[in-house]
Amino acid sequence: MTKNIxxxxxxxxxxxxxxxxxxxxxTVTIVEKAAELxxxxxxxxxxxxxxxxxxxxxxxxxxxxxxxxxxxxxVYVNTRGKRLASMPADLFAGDVEILRGDLARILFxxxxxxxxxxxxxxxxxxxxxxxxxxxxxxxxxxGRYDLVIGADGLHSNVRRLAFGPERDHVSHLGxxxxxxxxxxxLGIDHAGLAFTTPGKVVTMYSARENTEAKAVFYFxxxxxxIDRRDVEAxxxxxxxxxxxxxxxxxxxxxxxxxxxDFYFDSVSQVRMDGWTRxxxxxxxxxxxxxxxxxxxxxGLAMVAAYVLAGELAEAGxxxxxxxxxxxxxxxxYVAGCQKQGQGVARLMVPENRVIAWLLRQNYRLMPYLPxxxxxxNGVRKTAENIVLKTYRVRRSSQTGTSTSASSAAVxxxxxx
Numbered sequence: 001m002t003k004n005i006x007x008x009x010x011x012x013x014x015x016x017x018x019x020x021x022x023x024x025x026x027t028v029t030i031v032e033k034a035a036e037l038x039x040x041x042x043x044x045x046x047x048x049x050x051x052x053x054x055x056x057x058x059x060x061x062x063x064x065x066x067x068x069x070x071x072x073x074x075v076y077v078n079t080r081g082k083r084l085a086s087m088p089a090d091l092f093a094g095d096v097e098i099l100r101g102d103l104a105r106i107l108f109x110x111x112x113x114x115x116x117x118x119x120x121x122x123x124x125x126x127x128x129x130x131x132x133x134x135x136x137x138x139x140x141x142x143g144r145y146d147l148v149i150g151a152d153g154l155h156s157n158v159r160r161l162a163f164g165p166e167r168d169h170v171s172h173l174g175x176x177x178x179x180x181x182x183x184x185x186l187g188i189d190h191a192g193l194a195f196t197t198p199g200k201v202v203t204m205y206s207a208r209e210n211t212e213a214k215a216v217f218y219f220x221x222x223x224x225x226i227d228r229r230d231v232e233a234x235x236x237x238x239x240x241x242x243x244x245x246x247x248x249x250x251x252x253x254x255x256x257x258x259x260x261d262f263y264f265d266s267v268s269q270v271r272m273d274g275w276t277r278x279x280x281x282x283x284x285x286x287x288x289x290x291x292x293x294x295x296x297x298x299g300l301a302m303v304a305a306y307v308l309a310g311e312l313a314e315a316g317x318x319x320x321x322x323x324x325x326x327x328x329x330x331x332x333y334v335a336g337c338q339k340q341g342q343g344v345a346r347l348m349v350p351e352n353r354v355i356a357w358l359l360r361q362n363y364r365l366m367p368y369l370p371x372x373x374x375x376x377n378g379v380r381k382t383a384e385n386i387v388l389k390t391y392r393v394r395r396s397s398q399t400g401t402s403t404s405a406s407s408a409a410v411x412x413x414x415x416x
Contacts, residue, residue, distance in 0.1 A: 002026055003317060006135060006145040008123055009152035010037065012044075012100070013284030013301035015107035017151060018115045019058055020309030025394035028115050029145075031137070033122040033157070037108055040261025041100030042179050042214065043069050043207070044298035048384035051299045052095060054306050061096075063106045069097045071205055074192040079246035081193075099207055099214075101261075103298070123148070126161055128278050147319055148280045149308075151301075154268060155228065156286035162277050172223040173291055175267035177216070178238050180259035182252060184213040195247035202242065202249050215252045217242060223266060234264035267291050269338055275330075276323035283308060288334040296337040299383055304330055310391030333386040340382050 003026045007014045010032035018028045046055060046064075055061040074087045108117070125136040126148060136142045150158025160166060184206050186193070192205030203216040219241050226233055235256055242249045256262065268291060275287040282288075284301035291297070308326045315322035 003146040005147045007149045014151035016305035018111045023393045024313035031118045035120045039101035045097040047095045072191045150286045151283040153285045162280040173267045178264045179216045180262040182255045290337040336382045
């Protein structure tokens with residue numbers, strides 16, 4: 001049964017779901033609040049059989065490998081830049097690592113021929129009845145859909161409309177994060193550098209064949225009421241927190257004003273009893289964000305997109321049965337990813353100088369210990385802790401073209 005499905009969010013989870021929904025014969029519209037596809041963001045990675053299988057079946061694995069970061073070890077340094085310790089590449093980069101913005105572009109280009117993309121608009125209201133969901137957009141336009149999927153991130157608009165306020169579902173892990181692009185002025189060669197002080201971490205790693213670098217700041221702080229749309233206030237908070245912090249902190253802060261891709265947010269998880277309600281479902285960070293520290297958010301979203309679309313196909317369009325199976329199939333996998341994010345958050349930013357010193361000693365000794373790969377193996381075990389079903393698809397073409405494929409549209413105008 002072909003369905004007309006609306007997805008909110010055009011970053012990673014939304015386009016990934018659009019790909020699989022099209023393969024199963026559905027018509028898809030993606031609405032994105034941003035005026036255009038967003039670049040920037042941190043590096044994301046995939047590891048293990050499940051992740052690579054999905055990327056291969058989508059026909060994007062080779063594209064991702066062509067643009068992967070090839071990041072090696074993460075080297076911890078002191079305030080003078082002297083090397084103190086090194087963490088293995090597999091812990092940070094997995095089997096293949098790519099910048100989030102590059103991945104989003106690859107998925108957009110893959111799905112644009114058969115997906116209607118609407119930029120610069122957002123869902124304002126959803127009214128569900130027995131036959132579908134009537135959606136009103138911020139622009140004033142309206143449309144009717146069989147299903148609505150929220151793939152719109154940690155601060156999901158769809159989740160707010162269908163499940164209630166953000167405070168009921170988002171759990172702060174005690175940290176904030178900022179990231180932006182800077183020149184690779186240290187000449188970092190496919191690697192990363194990290195500097196820690198009590199309550200703070202500054203990281204810089206090369207990107208795009210060493211032609212640029214990413215500056216990443218983590219710091220411990222209680223949840224504040226800072227407006228997530230007030231970029232200047234966020235920059236002030238970051239500058240005040242890290243001023244005089246040591247190493248390259250001040251120099252990187254000086255480059256912040258020229259960065260066009262500045263990103264700032266709390267490090268949080270989304271915890272919910274259920275991810276579906278009526279004809280609405282949540283996917284990716286909107287449903288079960290494990291936090292950026294887990295290293296699993298993007299892989300989790302790609303797996304979930306495959307499962308959600310597959311269960312809709314297997315249920316023959318019965319969304320009630322499909323949504324129940326989606327939640328059942330993903331629950332244990334989500335729990336493992338979130339547990340990993342919680343553990344890393346506790347270690348990421350040392351609370352005091354004693355803990356910071358102990359962590360540095362541990363990093364220094366790790367290359368010589370029998371269990372030096374234990375942490376990386378633990379991350380891999382989490383990534384592989386799911387058995388993927390094989391779902392029958394209506395369209396076997398990897399390009400997504402077929403005689404029944406819907407026409408393409410990329411527009412800045414809302415649905416009619």
